[in-house]
Amino acid sequence: MNKKNSVFIATSLDGYIADKNGGVDWLHSIPNPDNDDMGYLEFTNSIDAIVMGRTTFETVCGFDVDWPYTKPVFVLSNTLHEIPQSYKGKAYLVKGKLTEILEEIYAKGLFRLYIDGGTTIRNFLKADLIDEMIITTIPVLLGGGIPLFTELPKSLDFECAAAKLFLGKVVQNRFVRRR
Numbered sequence: 001m002n003k004k005n006s007v008f009i010a011t012s013l014d015g016y017i018a019d020k021n022g023g024v025d026w027l028h029s030i031p032n033p034d035n036d037d038m039g040y041l042e043f044t045n046s047i048d049a050i051v052m053g054r055t056t057f058e059t060v061c062g063f064d065v066d067w068p069y070t071k072p073v074f075v076l077s078n079t080l081h082e083i084p085q086s087y088k089g090k091a092y093l094v095k096g097k098l099t100e101i102l103e104e105i106y107a108k109g110l111f112r113l114y115i116d117g118g119t120t121i122r123n124f125l126k127a128d129l130i131d132e133m134i135i136t137t138i139p140v141l142l143g144g145g146i147p148l149f150t151e152l153p154k155s156l157d158f159e160c161a162a163a164k165l166f167l168g169k170v171v172q173n174r175f176v177r178r179r
Protein backbone atom coordinates (compact mmCIF):
# COMPACT_ATOMS: atom_id res chain seq x y z
CA MET A 1 0.00 0.00 0.00
CA ASN A 2 1.31 3.47 -0.89
CA LYS A 3 1.94 5.68 2.08
CA LYS A 4 0.87 9.29 1.73
CA ASN A 5 0.71 12.17 4.20
CA SER A 6 -1.67 14.88 2.99
CA VAL A 7 -2.63 18.32 4.21
CA PHE A 8 -6.07 19.73 3.40
CA ILE A 9 -6.32 23.17 4.90
CA ALA A 10 -7.64 26.68 4.38
CA THR A 11 -5.42 29.69 4.88
CA SER A 12 -5.86 33.43 4.69
CA LEU A 13 -4.21 35.30 1.84
CA ASP A 14 -1.33 36.08 4.21
CA GLY A 15 -0.90 32.43 5.14
CA TYR A 16 -2.61 32.11 8.53
CA ILE A 17 -4.74 29.15 9.57
CA ALA A 18 -6.25 30.91 12.60
CA ASP A 19 -6.59 34.59 13.43
CA LYS A 20 -4.90 36.52 16.27
CA ASN A 21 -7.44 35.08 18.75
CA GLY A 22 -7.09 31.54 17.41
CA GLY A 23 -10.48 31.94 15.69
CA VAL A 24 -11.52 30.49 12.35
CA ASP A 25 -14.81 32.36 11.71
CA TRP A 26 -13.19 34.08 8.70
CA LEU A 27 -13.20 30.67 6.96
CA HIS A 28 -16.91 31.27 6.41
CA SER A 29 -16.60 34.88 5.23
CA ILE A 30 -17.39 34.03 1.59
CA PRO A 31 -21.10 33.40 0.94
CA ASN A 32 -21.62 29.71 0.21
CA PRO A 33 -25.38 29.30 -0.27
CA ASP A 34 -25.17 25.71 -1.60
CA ASN A 35 -22.63 24.61 1.02
CA ASP A 36 -19.99 23.67 -1.53
CA ASP A 37 -17.50 21.55 0.46
CA MET A 38 -14.71 22.44 -1.99
CA GLY A 39 -13.61 18.82 -2.36
CA TYR A 40 -13.50 17.99 1.36
CA LEU A 41 -15.72 14.88 1.21
CA GLU A 42 -13.87 13.50 -1.81
CA PHE A 43 -10.59 14.10 0.01
CA THR A 44 -11.70 12.49 3.28
CA ASN A 45 -13.02 9.48 1.34
CA SER A 46 -9.48 9.01 0.00
CA ILE A 47 -7.73 8.83 3.39
CA ASP A 48 -7.47 6.08 6.03
CA ALA A 49 -6.96 8.16 9.17
CA ILE A 50 -6.35 11.63 10.54
CA VAL A 51 -3.39 12.80 12.60
CA MET A 52 -4.07 16.07 14.38
CA GLY A 53 -2.54 18.25 17.07
CA ARG A 54 -4.17 18.56 20.47
CA THR A 55 -5.22 22.19 19.85
CA THR A 56 -7.08 21.32 16.67
CA PHE A 57 -8.70 18.34 18.42
CA GLU A 58 -9.93 20.58 21.24
CA THR A 59 -11.15 23.16 18.71
CA VAL A 60 -13.18 20.50 16.88
CA CYS A 61 -14.54 19.12 20.18
CA GLY A 62 -15.67 22.67 21.03
CA PHE A 63 -17.73 23.05 17.83
CA ASP A 64 -21.44 22.71 18.38
CA VAL A 65 -21.72 19.77 15.97
CA ASP A 66 -21.58 15.98 16.10
CA TRP A 67 -18.15 14.36 15.76
CA PRO A 68 -17.37 15.17 12.12
CA TYR A 69 -14.98 12.32 11.28
CA THR A 70 -15.71 8.82 9.98
CA LYS A 71 -12.04 7.74 10.04
CA PRO A 72 -9.88 7.12 13.14
CA VAL A 73 -8.30 10.28 14.55
CA PHE A 74 -4.86 10.12 16.17
CA VAL A 75 -4.36 13.07 18.52
CA LEU A 76 -0.79 14.22 19.16
CA SER A 77 -0.29 15.45 22.71
CA ASN A 78 2.23 15.38 25.51
CA THR A 79 -0.14 17.02 28.00
CA LEU A 80 -3.44 15.20 27.46
CA HIS A 81 -3.51 12.00 29.52
CA GLU A 82 -6.77 10.61 28.27
CA ILE A 83 -9.18 11.10 25.39
CA PRO A 84 -12.48 12.43 26.82
CA GLN A 85 -15.02 9.64 27.32
CA SER A 86 -17.35 10.72 24.50
CA TYR A 87 -14.57 10.48 21.91
CA LYS A 88 -13.17 7.10 23.00
CA GLY A 89 -13.19 4.60 20.12
CA LYS A 90 -13.04 7.49 17.65
CA ALA A 91 -9.90 9.33 18.74
CA TYR A 92 -6.63 7.90 20.08
CA LEU A 93 -3.74 9.61 21.87
CA VAL A 94 -0.27 9.38 20.36
CA LYS A 95 3.03 11.05 21.21
CA GLY A 96 6.74 10.93 20.52
CA LYS A 97 8.88 10.97 17.41
CA LEU A 98 6.84 11.48 14.26
CA THR A 99 8.49 8.58 12.42
CA GLU A 100 7.65 6.25 15.34
CA ILE A 101 4.07 7.53 15.49
CA LEU A 102 3.73 6.88 11.76
CA GLU A 103 5.04 3.30 12.16
CA GLU A 104 2.48 2.76 14.95
CA ILE A 105 -0.33 3.91 12.62
CA TYR A 106 0.94 1.93 9.60
CA ALA A 107 0.95 -1.18 11.82
CA LYS A 108 -2.85 -0.79 12.05
CA GLY A 109 -3.11 -0.95 8.24
CA LEU A 110 -3.67 2.81 7.89
CA PHE A 111 -1.39 4.36 5.28
CA ARG A 112 -3.05 7.40 3.71
CA LEU A 113 -3.05 10.06 6.41
CA TYR A 114 -4.63 13.48 6.72
CA ILE A 115 -2.28 15.65 8.76
CA ASP A 116 -4.00 18.58 10.52
CA GLY A 117 -3.11 21.39 12.92
CA GLY A 118 -0.62 24.24 12.57
CA THR A 119 2.21 23.01 14.80
CA THR A 120 1.65 19.47 13.60
CA ILE A 121 1.86 20.35 9.90
CA ARG A 122 4.92 22.52 10.50
CA ASN A 123 6.64 19.68 12.38
CA PHE A 124 5.82 17.20 9.61
CA LEU A 125 7.24 19.66 7.05
CA LYS A 126 10.40 20.15 9.12
CA ALA A 127 10.91 16.37 8.94
CA ASP A 128 10.00 16.38 5.21
CA LEU A 129 7.09 14.02 5.87
CA ILE A 130 4.39 15.78 3.80
CA ASP A 131 3.67 14.39 0.32
CA GLU A 132 0.72 16.54 -0.73
CA MET A 133 -0.87 19.84 0.33
CA ILE A 134 -4.32 20.95 -0.78
CA ILE A 135 -4.50 24.59 0.24
CA THR A 136 -7.66 26.65 -0.08
CA THR A 137 -6.90 30.37 0.07
CA ILE A 138 -9.58 32.59 1.59
CA PRO A 139 -9.07 36.10 0.20
CA VAL A 140 -8.68 37.95 3.49
CA LEU A 141 -5.56 39.49 5.05
CA LEU A 142 -5.71 38.63 8.75
CA GLY A 143 -2.56 40.57 9.59
CA GLY A 144 -1.46 38.00 12.16
CA GLY A 145 -2.40 34.71 13.78
CA ILE A 146 -1.19 31.11 13.56
CA PRO A 147 0.90 30.71 10.39
CA LEU A 148 0.76 27.60 8.23
CA PHE A 149 4.45 27.84 7.40
CA THR A 150 7.58 28.87 9.29
CA GLU A 151 11.29 28.22 8.85
CA LEU A 152 12.47 24.87 7.54
CA PRO A 153 15.88 23.26 7.84
CA LYS A 154 15.99 22.99 4.03
CA SER A 155 13.84 24.06 1.09
CA LEU A 156 11.31 21.53 -0.18
CA ASP A 157 10.18 21.42 -3.83
CA PHE A 158 6.53 20.93 -4.71
CA GLU A 159 4.70 21.09 -8.00
CA CYS A 160 1.19 22.41 -8.49
CA ALA A 161 -0.89 19.48 -9.73
CA ALA A 162 -4.25 21.28 -9.81
CA ALA A 163 -5.75 24.72 -9.33
CA LYS A 164 -9.49 25.30 -8.90
CA LEU A 165 -11.67 28.33 -8.32
CA PHE A 166 -14.64 27.86 -5.97
CA LEU A 167 -17.60 30.22 -5.50
CA GLY A 168 -15.94 32.53 -8.03
CA LYS A 169 -13.73 33.85 -5.20
CA VAL A 170 -11.69 31.11 -3.53
CA VAL A 171 -8.63 29.42 -5.05
CA GLN A 172 -7.62 25.89 -4.12
CA ASN A 173 -4.22 24.57 -5.16
CA ARG A 174 -2.97 21.00 -4.88
CA PHE A 175 0.79 20.79 -4.39
CA VAL A 176 2.64 17.49 -4.67
CA ARG A 177 6.11 16.98 -3.16
CA ARG A 178 8.80 16.51 -5.81
CA ARG A 179 11.27 13.95 -4.48
Ligand SMILES: NC(=O)c1ccc[n+]([C@@H]2O[C@H](COP(=O)([O-])OP(=O)(O)OC[C@H]3O[C@@H](n4cnc5c(N)ncnc54)[C@H](OP(=O)(O)O)[C@@H]3O)[C@@H](O)[C@H]2O)c1
Pocket residue numbers: 008009010011016017018022023024027052053054055056057059076077078079080094095096097098116117118119120121123146
Ligand atom coordinates in the same frame (compact mmCIF):
# COMPACT_ATOMS: atom_id res chain seq x y z
N1 LIG B 1 -7.61 26.96 8.74
C1 LIG B 1 -7.84 25.69 8.87
O1 LIG B 1 -8.32 25.02 7.94
C2 LIG B 1 -7.47 25.02 10.17
C3 LIG B 1 -7.29 23.63 10.20
C4 LIG B 1 -6.88 23.05 11.39
C5 LIG B 1 -6.66 23.83 12.52
N2 LIG B 1 -6.89 25.16 12.45
C6 LIG B 1 -6.66 26.01 13.64
O2 LIG B 1 -5.30 25.97 14.00
C7 LIG B 1 -5.17 26.08 15.41
C8 LIG B 1 -4.35 24.91 15.96
O3 LIG B 1 -3.05 25.00 15.52
P1 LIG B 1 -1.78 24.79 16.52
O4 LIG B 1 -0.63 25.48 15.88
O5 LIG B 1 -2.14 25.15 17.89
O6 LIG B 1 -1.45 23.30 16.43
P2 LIG B 1 -1.97 21.80 16.56
O7 LIG B 1 -1.02 21.06 15.68
O8 LIG B 1 -3.41 21.64 16.37
O9 LIG B 1 -1.69 21.43 18.11
C9 LIG B 1 -0.43 21.60 18.70
C10 LIG B 1 -0.27 20.60 19.81
O10 LIG B 1 -0.16 19.27 19.30
C11 LIG B 1 0.67 18.50 20.16
N3 LIG B 1 1.81 17.92 19.39
C12 LIG B 1 2.28 18.29 18.19
N4 LIG B 1 3.28 17.46 17.80
C13 LIG B 1 3.43 16.52 18.79
C14 LIG B 1 4.26 15.38 18.98
N5 LIG B 1 5.17 14.98 18.07
N6 LIG B 1 4.11 14.65 20.12
C15 LIG B 1 3.20 15.02 21.05
N7 LIG B 1 2.37 16.09 20.90
C16 LIG B 1 2.49 16.84 19.80
C17 LIG B 1 1.12 19.42 21.27
O11 LIG B 1 0.13 19.25 22.27
P3 LIG B 1 0.42 19.34 23.86
O12 LIG B 1 0.61 20.79 24.11
O13 LIG B 1 -0.80 18.77 24.48
O14 LIG B 1 1.65 18.52 24.10
C18 LIG B 1 0.99 20.79 20.63
O15 LIG B 1 0.83 21.84 21.58
C19 LIG B 1 -6.57 26.08 15.98
O16 LIG B 1 -6.94 27.42 16.23
C20 LIG B 1 -7.41 25.50 14.85
O17 LIG B 1 -8.73 25.97 14.86
C21 LIG B 1 -7.26 25.78 11.31
